[in-house]
Amino acid sequence: MAGSANSVVRSGWVGRSPDPTEGPASETSEIRFQKIYGVLFESAPDAMMVTDGVGRILELNAEAEQTFGYSRAELIGQKIEVLIPERLRDVHRNHRGVYQADPTYRPMSRGQAIVALRKNGTEFPVEISLCPISTDRGMLFYAIIRDISERVVAEQLAQRLKFEQTVAGLSARFINLPPDRVDSEITSGLEVLVEALDTDRASLGQFDAGTGDLVITHNWARPGIPPFEERLVKGVLPWLEARISRGEIAVLETPEDLPPEAIHEREYARLSGVKSTLAVPFRVAGKVVGAISTGALRKSRCWDGYLVSRVKDVADIFANALSRKWVDEELQKAVGQIRELKDRLERENVYLQEEIRLVHSHAEVIGSSATIRNVLKKAEQVASTDSAVLIFGETGTGKELFARTIHELSRRKGHAMVKVNCAALPSTLIESELFGREKGAYTGALAREIGRFELADRSTLFLDEIGELPLELQPKLLRVLQEGAFERLGSSKTVRVDVRVIAATNRDLVAMMREGKFRQDLFYRLSVFPISIPPLRERPDDIPALTWHILNDLGRRMGRQLRGVHPSTIDSFRRYSWPGNVRELRNVIERNLIVSHEPVFRAEMDAETISCPKLGRLDDLELDHLRNVLEATRWRVRGHGGAAEILGLKPTTLEARMKKMGLSRRS
Numbered sequence: 001m002a003g004s005a006n007s008v009v010r011s012g013w014v015g016r017s018p019d020p021t022e023g024p025a026s027e028t029s030e031i032r033f034q035k036i037y038g039v040l041f042e043s044a045p046d047a048m049m050v051t052d053g054v055g056r057i058l059e060l061n062a063e064a065e066q067t068f069g070y071s072r073a074e075l076i077g078q079k080i081e082v083l084i085p086e087r088l089r090d091v092h093r094n095h096r097g098v099y100q101a102d103p104t105y106r107p108m109s110r111g112q113a114i115v116a117l118r119k120n121g122t123e124f125p126v127e128i129s130l131c132p133i134s135t136d137r138g139m140l141f142y143a144i145i146r147d148i149s150e151r152v153v154a155e156q157l158a159q160r161l162k163f164e165q166t167v168a169g170l171s172a173r174f175i176n177l178p179p180d181r182v183d184s185e186i187t188s189g190l191e192v193l194v195e196a197l198d199t200d201r202a203s204l205g206q207f208d209a210g211t212g213d214l215v216i217t218h219n220w221a222r223p224g225i226p227p228f229e230e231r232l233v234k235g236v237l238p239w240l241e242a243r244i245s246r247g248e249i250a251v252l253e254t255p256e257d258l259p260p261e262a263i264h265e266r267e268y269a270r271l272s273g274v275k276s277t278l279a280v281p282f283r284v285a286g287k288v289v290g291a292i293s294t295g296a297l298r299k300s301r302c303w304d305g306y307l308v309s310r311v312k313d314v315a316d317i318f319a320n321a322l323s324r325k326w327v328d329e330e331l332q333k334a335v336g337q338i339r340e341l342k343d344r345l346e347r348e349n350v351y352l353q354e355e356i357r358l359v360h361s362h363a364e365v366i367g368s369s370a371t372i373r374n375v376l377k378k379a380e381q382v383a384s385t386d387s388a389v390l391i392f393g394e395t396g397t398g399k400e401l402f403a404r405t406i407h408e409l410s411r412r413k414g415h416a417m418v419k420v421n422c423a424a425l426p427s428t429l430i431e432s433e434l435f436g437r438e439k440g441a442y443t444g445a446l447a448r449e450i451g452r453f454e455l456a457d458r459s460t461l462f463l464d465e466i467g468e469l470p471l472e473l474q475p476k477l478l479r480v481l482q483e484g485a486f487e488r489l490g491s492s493k494t495v496r497v498d499v500r501v502i503a504a505t506n507r508d509l510v511a512m513m514r515e516g517k518f519r520q521d522l523f524y525r526l527s528v529f530p531i532s533i534p535p536l537r538e539r540p541d542d543i544p545a546l547t548w549h550i551l552n553d554l555g556r557r558m559g560r561q562l563r564g565v566h567p568s569t570i571d572s573f574r575r576y577s578w579p580g581n582v583r584e585l586r587n588v589i590e591r592n593l594i595v596s597h598e599p600v601f602r603a604e605m606d607a608e609t610i611s612c613p614k615l616g617r618l619d620d621l622e623l624d625h626l627r628n629v630l631e632a633t634r635w636r637v638r639g640h641g642g643a644a645e646i647l648g649l650k651p652t653t654l655e656a657r658m659k660k661m662g663l664s665r666r667s
Contacts, residue, residue: 047145053138055080055096067147069119085117103132103139116145125152156304163310166196170314174321179328182321183218190220190292193314197307199276199296203228204318206290207245214241214290225297226272237265240279244291249312250279251303276301280312282319284326292318340450365401366549367542371534375402382529383409388481390466390526391504393533396583399504400464402533407460412500415459418452423465424656431473431489438490451488453480457497466526467507467518474519481525501526536578536585543573543585550586551601554593557646563599572605580622587625590646594632623661630658635665 041048047064051057057075065071068083075082080096081089106129116126124147131142170189177185190202201221205214205228212234221227234241239262243250252258253276255269268274278301279293292315365376382389383406391399400419407417425433436451452461463469469477480486485496503526512518536543547565555562578584592603626647633643637651637658644651658664 044144047147049080049143049145051080051141051143053100053140055093058140064145067118067145068116074119083116085115085123088115099130100139100141103130103141105132106130116147124149160306163196163307166192167310167313167317170317174317177321177324179325182325186218186318186321187220189314189318190218190294193292193294193311194220194222197278197294197301197311199294199301200225200298201227202292202294204290204292205232206322207288214244217290228293228295237268239265244279244281245288247281247283247288249281249308250277251308252277253302254300273297275299276303278303278308278311280308280315282315284319284323289319291315365398365405366546367539368545369539369541371539372542375531375533376405378529378531379406380409382406382531384411385529386500387528388500388526389502389529389531391502391531391533393504393506394535394579394581395506396581397533397535398582399506399533400462402531403460403462403502403504406502407462407500410460410500412459415456417460417462418456419462419464420452421464421653423468424653424660427470430470431476434473435476435486436488436495438488440490448488453486453497453499454495456499458499460500460502463501463503465505465507466503467505467509467512471517471519474522478519478522478525481522536581540574544570546582546585547573547589550589551593554586554590554646558593560593560597561599562601564601566600566602569601569603573603576605587622591625591628594628623663626654626657626661626663630663 042061044061044063047067048061049057049064050059057078057080060072060075064075068075081092084092114126114128115123117123127146127148129144133140133142170192173185173189174182186204190204194200194202201219203216203220204218205216207213208215208231214232214234216228216230216232219227219230232241239259240250252269255266255275258266258269269277274295274297276296277293278295279291281288281291283289292311294311365372379402389403389406391402393399403419404417407413420430420433422430432449432451434451434453436449436454439448476486480497480499481501484498485494487494509518509523513520513523536546544565547570551562551565554560573585580587588603588605589601592601596602626643629643629646630637633641633646636642637644637654639645642651644654647654649657
């Protein structure tokens with residue numbers, strides 16, 4: 001054995017060649033060193049080899065023979081690649097070339113585990129330390145090779161024990177886990193998985209039923225490591241997507257493991273720096289719905305069958321938790337829909353009761369003139385359809401009463417007609433009033449509320465003063481009219497409704513369209529069936545019946561018994577032009593009832609009033625009337641006998657008008 005080592009020494013790879021004529025008596029220190037070195041070389045516990053610059057084996061020790069199962073004669077002169085599995089030989093040649101370009105001593109403690117090949121064809125893990133030696137024959141390389149099979153087995157057992165504990169811990173955490181904690185625990189579980197596998201990141205993705213994209217719903221990555229993309233668009237990584245869709249596990253220890261057809265996946269690995277990947281699909285109710293994936297970017301990772309099977313167990317744990325969460329969400333959704341329906345019915349009932357109390361007592365259309373009969377005929381014609389109706393008329397002509405008539409004659413009369421006065425609300429609140437809001441949609445939105453469109457589902461929505469609708473909300477209203485769909489304020493979820501819309505205005509919408517203040521497309525969508533309400537001055541024959549109807553209604557509210565109307569009152573009423581129409585007539589009657597307690601109603605319109613119908617702006621007349629009623633009720637707005645009840649308005653509507661007009665107790 002020593003002689004073999006000495007033959008390598010004599011070949012000139014260390015020191016000076018001794019003079020063969022020198023005998024034992026003249027033995028030099030160098031010869032003694034060579035003998036000692038030869039003994040050490042042969043008796044070393046690790047396999048040792050010497051190779052030249054082209055990887056040819058020049059010498060090996062007894063342990064190398066034992067380790068690889070070859071004799072010296074079989075290996076000396078062979079290329080070192082004979083001891084490496086064929087699939088790794090090209091890689092080894094590349095590594096050898098890189099090392100020889102800049103050879104340095106690499107101690108065993110810094111070596112990397114690689115795979116070696118025995119003569120019998122079995123593979124085993126080894127660590128190699130290399131040392132370059134400059135000789136008169138050129139650069140030679142001294143290698144120490146250690147079989148680490150036992151250590152690898154021990155490490156695998158320790159890792160498996162650790163992983164068993166990890167899986168058991170995850171399983172325990174998800175038992176009886178409340179649905180609201182599933183997402184956070186899955187993210188935490190991905191972190192535990194990364195630590196147990198010594199990878200760098202992990203994610204859980206779910207297939208989008210609509211697009212087929214794999215949407216990453218849970219993600220965790222080590223600091224400094226980029227997480228997975230939020231959405232893996234279908235077709236970007238087709239080979240990987242196909243495997244997952246079929247329920248097949250994708251195991252990649254290196255990008256070189258990818259098949260030739262996985263072109264996109266190979267490029268993705270190159271650009272992202274991914275060295276190893278494991279993707280495990282999971283099923284819910286027998287259907288593949290997603291996958292969990294973990295990847296290594298710092299170093300390559302080997303996946304044995306045991307680890308793959310245990311990662312699949314983790315995927316099943318997550319899938320079961322998600323399934324329970326989805327079932328709970330569906331249940332909560334159903335309960336929420338039932339609760340929402342119940343709340344809606346209650347709100348509709350309250351709304352209907354308020355409308356009956358505040359409006360229906362004087363909701364009938366009064367009059368028998370030819371013009372009114374013509375309007376009622378149009379209302380009957382359109383009532384049986386679902387067409388949009390646009391009612392034109394001056395302020396106070398009773399546009400809402402005709403809207404109610406259309407609703408009561410329609411197939412939707414089983415539900416309360418819902419109304420919104422677009423001029424009575426601040427522009428910042430109209431959107432919330434019409435379309436509803438989510439909790440937190442804006443400051444002060446402390447709870448979720450549905451809007452009037454949802455409240456009017458399968459019924460009629462009356463939009464009064466449509467000309468006051470802000471321009472920025474008109475496209476949203478147009479979409480509801482066209483598609484029956486909208487989103488609540490602060491929500492991206494589309495709500496669909498079946499609503500018949502009746503709008504009313506006293507504005508010249510055609511002029512507003514020319515001025516860019518009203519959308520042309522919205523106008524034509526609303527005015528499918530236009531109806532024009534004649535002003536009171538054009539139907540004086542209806543004044544006696546209207547007067548008596550209003551007197552009966554107000555008298556009942558005020559607790560008054562009236563025996564009749566003075567003839568001169570009717571005569572003066574018929575000659576007056578009534579710029580405020582029926583509303584002004586009601587206000588005049590109400591004002592006179594407040595100041596007079598005679599059983600026969602008298603309210604003479606003086607000559608100045610009759611000859612000069614334009615006493616002032618209509619807003620001024622309404623302001624005076626509101627102030628008179630408020631003073632008569634000592635500024636009490638709400639409750640029985642309050643100003644809101646007398647005026648036939650909701651308290652909130654009256655308060656909004658008071659604020660708009662600047663009316664307060666001190667004014």
